[in-house]
Amino acid sequence: MPALVCLVDSCAHPVDPAAPVSLCAWHAAVSADWVSARDGVTDLLPAPCRLCGSRLGVRWPSGWLCAVCEWRHGDPIDDELPRPRVDVVYYLRFGDRIKIGTTAQPRQRLAAIWHDELLAFERGDRLVERRRHATFEEERYARTEWFRRSPALDEYVLSLAAGVDDPWALLARWTSEAIARRG
Incomplete structure (x- = not known):
């Protein structure tokens, strides 16, 4: 031969x-x-991930995968499954004040609040929110969720935002992790 x-x-x-x-x-x-x-390269998805909203994807011969939650771009989503609940404490700036609040639906909640800037998200529910209100009680406007800016509050918010370019991307990661835990 x-x-x-x-x-x-x-x-x-x-x-x-x-x-x-x-x-x-x-x-x-x-x-x-x-x-x-060409393959296995992280790049922008052709459209935002329908599952977690991320724009980052990985291109493979078999198609695109979301870089955050690994949903295969173009696959159907089971709309009958409820989205996982991800509670967050949010920090908003309006002028020289900061609002510390909590929600499981941040896009809807923040759309309803006048603010100049979303400073940070912190994973947590009402208990975490109450702890932050207690920690910064001296800066609090009476009977509100608004606080005067102070070096301590500014430092805390900066520590939450450290290394996070976009708080919404962080929320997308937490959501995708919750989806992955659910299976």
């Missing part, structure tokens, strides 16, 4: 008889490098 030679013109190197394509080891490696440069 004659030895197999590489399919590439002017290459006479031998081919492993078990190889699925008649390429020498060097040409097979070059081909693999070329394919891998």
